[in-house]
Amino acid sequence: MALLARILANIRGIILVTPWVLYLAVCDVLLSFLLPVKIFAPNFVYRASSRIAYSVWKWIQVIFENFNGARITFSGDRLPMKESAVVISNHVTWADFYMIQALAVRAGMLGQCRWFAKIQLRWVPFLGWGLWAMGMPMVSRNWMRDQRELQRVFGGIVGRRWPIWLISFSEATRFTPKKYEESKIWCKENDRPQPLHLLYPRTKGFITTVRQLRKAPHVKAVYDFTIAYQKKASFHIAPDMWETLKLSDLGGSQGYRFHIHARRFPLEELPHTDEELAKWLEQRWVEKGEWLDTLKTEWDKS
Template identity: 30%
Template sequence: MKLKLFKGITFALLWYTCIIWAVFFIYCPLIFLLFVNRRLYRKCTDIILSCWELYPASLLEIFMGCRVCISGDDINPDDGAILIMNHRNRLDWFFLWAALLHSTKPPAHRCKFVLKSDVRIIPGIGWGLQMAGYLFIHRNWEKDKILLKRSLDYFKSIKEKYQILIFPEGTNISKNTKEKSHSFADKNGLQRYEHVLHPRTTGFTFLAEYMKSNSQLDAVYDITVGYPKTLPSSETDLLLGNIPEEVHFHIKRYPAKELPSDEIPIKKWCEERWEAKEDALAKFYKPQTDRKFATDYKCDRPWNAMYFALVAWTMFTIYTVYLTFTSSIAFYWVLFSTISHIIVSYFSIGIQQFEIDLYNKFDREREDGETRRLNSSIPTTNGKDKKVY
């Protein structure tokens, strides 16, 4: 029990301290690039995040001994896509990082999560996710629709394809949320679900319609997560070392052309996916079963890269923390970065929206001007000069 607690505390400290000091010493210096070249800033922050995501996966699987099992389809990192997943507990997103790493070929996913706005003010991880361009919502649909549209338009303008993860249930399963889901089902004459919550389809429907019309949607990936043994519930479980022995993910890819075209059919399509999830999870959690989604699991791991990431990021964390308290320059840089992020997080809607504002102010105007100049330089012909080939 003491060893378990020690490993849990060590795991949490390494993971969280690495996040904070990576923001201070890697992400924050890139802020200056944001004022010079938005496209380059976005590429750099994306690459850094991809490199860092190996670290929590390595801590989870190598240090804590958690086995992440993947079945179904691979995720194509070149797809512009929507990822939808059931939300079993508050830590699903953490295990999903490892799942995304192992389910893409090569292991280089480009996923942005849709998260509650409160997450962006959390020291360290919230600041880093702002700079990584994640999408934050405020539970006000009129406001959220505008913010989502701005982010999607920006991604298209800079010619970057991403996978957008959304939890249609809106929150994780708990006694309170399950009772609300049952009440909704009873009121609308629907089946009561025991392993999922009835999905809120507004956000997904908007993303599917808008990304499809914006030529940003190649596929929808339906992900189902299950915990065959230990089931953590909150961040406290990480600290206490209550890490699941295994986490299972089943992935199904649906090409965008297979999705319905209108709002009501898309909503129905999402609801059907959740009905299928309930059936799959009912079988998964059935007593005296192997608790697997499929017999064929993908267990390939980039072990060399994971061991390297484990050592490199741990050494980086130790060194930068040491530097902070031995160098006055480093100390005041950390202090300045902390104050700046607190001000931005509490008095604006985030660095990620400031990035879009800068692009719209400078890059878009210049690109529109170049397009107009190009069009004006193309010779025009009257109808008599046209040739049909």
């Protein structure tokens, strides 16, 4: 019976996802064709790519929430409609994208989400070219080496006032128990506070982003998102990518909980020196860890 259930779940996932994958391929081709147009009509390409992105991300969001029954709960600050912002978040799993997109839908910014992506994706035919055409920052995580790429992205946001959620996972990698132990060792050796349930954040990318986007008058805030999961009694356990696409009733019989907590900080209120910005980010992560620990206690009791 268990084997049959797995087979049926996989078939269900294929049926749900195949039309979306075919549509994604068409969109990647369209975005690739827009890439040369970007040279002489960058504003047009940004608007067109945002509409295409909205349709792709909305479709996959519908699969996750509506067809597969993921019940996302929310807390924290109410986000203004259509406000451009720098977005920072912890990173647990593939499902993090759904969580952030759920908030973007509610704020009217789904099509304007832009994520820091690995530079290697640039050379993937159509997919990588499409991401580049959309204005995704393609980075190597070496911030000195990435200066030219970042100037390309920041130039459009600042100079052309493109509406945007510029999103980064400040830990730069997904949370795992092994990485958590490594983070604790690093924090002890470097006299840094180790956040609960999180990896210590990397600060250089955040500092560079804030420093540049202060120049963009339409970018009003930093949004700090804290993502939490639970499967039955196990905290910080989330479905993997294929499970989010194939399993029905994720928030019911599968026993998953999905929650995202939002905090909004006006950009003008952030400190100005690199050292102070690093401390600011560090303090946010300490607070996020405390918040996660409180949520874990609440979930354990319910």
